[in-house]
Amino acid sequence: MFGDIMGMMGKIKETQQKMEETKKRLDTVLVDEQSNDGLLKVTLTANREIKSVTVADELLEDKEQLEDYLVMVLNKAIAKATSVNEAELxxxxxxxMPNIPGMDMFK
Structure with missing residues (x-):
């Protein structure tokens, strides 16, 4: 019994380490998103850190349109990055996770 508990604790510690390594790796996974017309492009990491924003000159002439584009494209990019992040982690x-009867949380 005690050996089983120690084995589970070791497996949990190993999983925590793998989670941290995966989080670091996700800093290097880039997610690109753009508006339908390509006038605004953003790049985020899978950890949802904005790396770049590219705005076409014509969007600079209309502040309200630019703001709308930023909200739309950033939200799409964040959703995509979150999906990648959650899938990987x-x-x-x-x-x-150790096989504990009744603890089928990740199925």
Missing amino acids: GAVAKDG
Whole structure:
């Protein structure tokens, strides 16, 4: 029994380490998004840090349109980055969790 608990604790610690490594790796995974017409482009990391914003000159003439584009494109990019982030971290968590009866949280 005690050996089982120690084995589970070791597996949990290993999973925590893999989670931290995955979080660091997600800083290097880039997610690109753009408006339908390509006038605004953004790049985020999978950890949702904005890396770049590219704005076409014609958007600079209309402040309200630019603001609308920024909200729309950033929200799409954040949703995409969040999806990548959750999938990657979820996979690590699922693989690393010990098999405890009744604890099927990651199915």
